[in-house]
Amino acid sequence: MTRASAASLGLLTCHSCGLLSRVAAHGHDLHCPRCDAPLHLRKPNSISRTWALLIAAMICYIPANVLPMMITGSLFGTESDTIMSGVVYFWTSGEWYLALVIFTASILVPMLKMIALTLLLVTTQLRSRWQLEQRARLYRLVEIVGRWSMLDIYVVALMVALVQLKGLATILPGPGAVAFGAVVVLTMFAAMAFDPRLIWDPVEEDAKK
Amino acid sequence: MTETTHGKEPADIPTALAAPKSRRSVQLVWLIPLLAALIGGWLAVKSILDKGPVITISFKTAEGLEAGKTKLKYKDVEIGEVSSVTLSEDRSKVIATADLNKDAKSLLVSDTTFWVVRPRISGGSISGLGTLLSGAYIGVDVGKSKSTKPQLAYTGLEVPPVFSTDAPGREFVLHSPDLGSLDTGSPVFFRRLQVGQITAYALDKDGAGVTLKVFVNAPYDKYVTPNTRFWHASGIDMSLTANGISVQTQSMVSIIVGGLAFETPVASIGMEEAKPNTGFNLADTRSEAMKHPDGIADTRMVVFNESVRGLLPGAPVDFLGIDIGEVVSINTQFDPVSKKFSIPVEVRIYPERIGSRRLKGAKPIARDPKANYDTLVAHGLRAQLRTGNLLTGQLYVALDFFPDAPKAKIDWDKDPPEMPTIKGSLTDLREAATSIINKLNKINYEAIGSELQQTLQGSNDVVKKIDKMQFEAIGSDLQQTLQSTNKLMQRLDAELVPETKGMMEDARRALVSAEKLLASDSPLQTDATAMMNEIARAAQSLRILSDYLEQHPEALIKGKKEDGK
Numbered sequence: 001m002t003r004a005s006a007a008s009l010g011l012l013t014c015h016s017c018g019l020l021s022r023v024a025a026h027g028h029d030l031h032c033p034r035c036d037a038p039l040h041l042r043k044p045n046s047i048s049r050t051w052a053l054l055i056a057a058m059i060c061y062i063p064a065n066v067l068p069m070m071i072t073g074s075l076f077g078t079e080s081d082t083i084m085s086g087v088v089y090f091w092t093s094g095e096w097y098l099a100l101v102i103f104t105a106s107i108l109v110p111m112l113k114m115i116a117l118t119l120l121l122v123t124t125q126l127r128s129r130w131q132l133e134q135r136a137r138l139y140r141l142v143e144i145v146g147r148w149s150m151l152d153i154y155v156v157a158l159m160v161a162l163v164q165l166k167g168l169a170t171i172l173p174g175p176g177a178v179a180f181g182a183v184v185v186l187t188m189f190a191a192m193a194f195d196p197r198l199i200w201d202p203v204e205e206d207a208k209k
Numbered sequence: 210m211t212e213t214t215h216g217k218e219p220a221d222i223p224t225a226l227a228a229p230k231s232r233r234s235v236q237l238v239w240l241i242p243l244l245a246a247l248i249g250g251w252l253a254v255k256s257i258l259d260k261g262p263v264i265t266i267s268f269k270t271a272e273g274l275e276a277g278k279t280k281l282k283y284k285d286v287e288i289g290e291v292s293s294v295t296l297s298e299d300r301s302k303v304i305a306t307a308d309l310n311k312d313a314k315s316l317l318v319s320d321t322t323f324w325v326v327r328p329r330i331s332g333g334s335i336s337g338l339g340t341l342l343s344g345a346y347i348g349v350d351v352g353k354s355k356s357t358k359p360q361l362a363y364t365g366l367e368v369p370p371v372f373s374t375d376a377p378g379r380e381f382v383l384h385s386p387d388l389g390s391l392d393t394g395s396p397v398f399f400r401r402l403q404v405g406q407i408t409a410y411a412l413d414k415d416g417a418g419v420t421l422k423v424f425v426n427a428p429y430d431k432y433v434t435p436n437t438r439f440w441h442a443s444g445i446d447m448s449l450t451a452n453g454i455s456v457q458t459q460s461m462v463s464i465i466v467g468g469l470a471f472e473t474p475v476a477s478i479g480m481e482e483a484k485p486n487t488g489f490n491l492a493d494t495r496s497e498a499m500k501h502p503d504g505i506a507d508t509r510m511v512v513f514n515e516s517v518r519g520l521l522p523g524a525p526v527d528f529l530g531i532d533i534g535e536v537v538s539i540n541t542q543f544d545p546v547s548k549k550f551s552i553p554v555e556v557r558i559y560p561e562r563i564g565s566r567r568l569k570g571a572k573p574i575a576r577d578p579k580a581n582y583d584t585l586v587a588h589g590l591r592a593q594l595r596t597g598n599l600l601t602g603q604l605y606v607a608l609d610f611f612p613d614a615p616k617a618k619i620d621w622d623k624d625p626p627e628m629p630t631i632k633g634s635l636t637d638l639r640e641a642a643t644s645i646i647n648k649l650n651k652i653n654y655e656a657i658g659s660e661l662q663q664t665l666q667g668s669n670d671v672v673k674k675i676d677k678m679q680f681e682a683i684g685s686d687l688q689q690t691l692q693s694t695n696k697l698m699q700r701l702d703a704e705l706v707p708e709t710k711g712m713m714e715d716a717r718r719a720l721v722s723a724e725k726l727l728a729s730d731s732p733l734q735t736d737a738t739a740m741m742n743e744i745a746r747a748a749q750s751l752r753i754l755s756d757y758l759e760q761h762p763e764a765l766i767k768g769k770k771e772d773g774k
Contacts, residue, residue: 011222012225019223020222021222021223021224021225022222022223022224022225023224023225024224024225024226024227029227030225030226030227031225031226031227032225032226033223033224033225033226034223036226039225045236045238048236048238048239049236049238052236052238052239052241052242053238053241053242055242055245055246056241056242056244056245056246057245059242059245059246059249060245060249062249063248063249063252067252079278175252182245186241186245193238
């Protein structure tokens with residue numbers, strides 16, 4: 001017994017109004033007959049779009065880690081910290097749990113997210129039938145976790161807003177913060193651009209044969 | 210599509226609308242990674258392009274240096290950062306590697322200096338206080354060298370330079386016997402204005418003095434002429450003069466940390482400015498500095514045979530009350546022949562201090578020290594130790610004339626020539642007192658004492674003998690004598706007095722009769738008066754006669770003429 005997907009039945013759902021419609025015989029750029037929203041069987045260009053965003057995120061990941069995240073100016077002079085130097089600072093000063101949190105949220109998670117997305121993209125492009133359910137679960141995880149990577153940016157934004165005692169202490173966001181923010185946003189977009197239904201498409205094809 | 214598998218076929222499923230085909234060959238989404246790559250690439254290229262020269266600076270200690278934190282600053286502008294601090298191979302030094310900015314390349318000339326800026330308190334200035342909190346940084350001062358080839362290895366200074374090379378002004382060299390309380394950065398005052406500071410000091414190679422370098426800022430450096438005098442303005446210069454106590458200071462800073470001051474004597478104001486690195490002597494006090502410079506100095510030896518306690522090197526040499534020199538050193542010498550010690554005192558005499566004013570018509574004194582000294586010594590010039598202060602017993606060497614002194618000559622053969630001396634006035638006094646005491650000591654007090662005792666004993670014996678004599682017999686004899694004398698007197702009284710009385714009455718009677726005879730109404734008296742009148746008349750007539758005869762001498766022959774004729 002085969003399970004049919006909407007696509008295999010030639011049916012489309014409108015994301016806006018939920019109307020079910022048939023795929024027109026010719027064509028592309030389908031529109032909902034009721035609300036005129038664009039309709040598609042799968043997200044258009046999902047793979048390449050995800051790739052583009054993912055590559056951009058990877059590029060940004062380098063300056064995000066190399067450039068200073070936060071510039072602390074105080075009586076004691078100015079200090080600019082990258083993410084890693086912050087982690088090292090907390091680790092050496094004994095606050096290892098804080099170091100772990102920052103390391104996980106700011107270095108590990110974005111990196112794992114990018115690796116996961118790459119994995120998903122590659123396997124999907126290869127129409128792999130390997131670990132379908134795990135991959136689907138991985139995708140969901142990537143989507144959920146994504147927003148939490150903004151933690152660092154929130155911290156920097158908060159600090160910058162709060163610590164503005166002219167002369168005594170000022171905190172300014174470094175160029176690394178911009179890059180890091182870009183990484184987080186780009187990976188989120190990449191995750192959004194990816195269509196998890198593509199994971200299951202090879203199964204569909206198998207069923208057709 | 211089988212109905213069995215899918216259950217109920219939806220009754221009415223509309224067909225999606227299809228828009229005309231408008232396929233874009235290039236997806237816009239790829240612009241995002243392109244943009245990211247461009248920005249990232251640009252950043253990478255920029256960071257490579259911005260990478261300036263990497264230099265190494267060696268220091269004695271890495272105190273305050275921290276890799277990745279210590280900055281290099283030129284005029285407080287950040288020009289680089291220390292990337293690593295390592296030990297040199299022989300472990301004698303610390304080598305700091307610094308990454309400089311790209312535009313710092315032009316700063317790296319051969320005489321560019323580097324030093325670590327730490328908090329420092331010296332010379333009345335506190336510097337680098339900011340580094341207390343921020344940590345040390347490396348200060349940079351660009352040299353004046355014009356070489357274009359950048360140098361990459363430098364030796365850092367241990368002491369920061371006091372002024373930057375581009376500060377206008379001039380540096381001068383001072384020679385001083387000691388450093389006093391001065392330090393690098395100690396202020397230099399001119400009319401109580403701080404116009405510069407000490408930039409460096411070093412002990413002379415022979416260890417005989419200290420050479421200081423001072424930097425006088427423009428525009429004050431023009432007041433330094435070749436005749437300018439420098440002196441220690443450290444602390445308080447207090448002096449007691451006939452006018453009272455005078456206190457000389459420059460400023461509170463100089464009281465606490467010391468300093469220098471300079472002034473140009475009025476006579477030489479307006480002279481041309483001194484060239485940079487001109488050497489000057491550093492005097493101890495202003496009065497000493499402003500003294501007429503002592504051009505020629507004659508070193509002489511004076512040998513004393515008495516204690517020189519209270520005489521110190523630097524004590525004045527006094528000539529008729531004028532300070533003309535000072536004591537340089539005091540030694541001892543032993544004469545093996547006479548087995549006596551004597552004290553040779555080396556003195557320095559500045560003959561120019563003896564004024565050049567001379568009597569009208571006198572010839573200027575020839576500059577012939579030998580002859581001059583010989584003449585003076587021949588006239589009795591001698592050196593003598595005198596007490597300058599009775600309380601402290603300080604001595605000074607006085608040159609004075611003693612015409613009665615035994616003849617002496619300057620011993621020109623010795624080096625330095627030896628001048629004759631005479632015993633000090635105090636020594637004379639002391640010797641006289643000593644001889645008196647000696648004489649007193651020689652007196653045989655015991656003999657005197659025993660003789661005195663004998664004498665006293667003798668007199669005692671006499672008294673005793675007298676005491677033993679029979680005063681009672683003498684007394685009774687004396688009484689008898691007195692009694693007989695009394696009897697004699699009584700007899701005299703009884704026999705002599707009545708006769709005397711009769712004699713006295715006779716005498717009175719004679720006197721009464723004499724009185725009667727001489728009374729004014731007595732006949733004798735009246736007669737006498739009448740007689741006297743007669744005599745007066747006779748004398749008158751005689752005078753008339755003589756007058757007449759004088760006028761008419763012929764009357765003596767012819768007789769008196771008749772009045773009618």
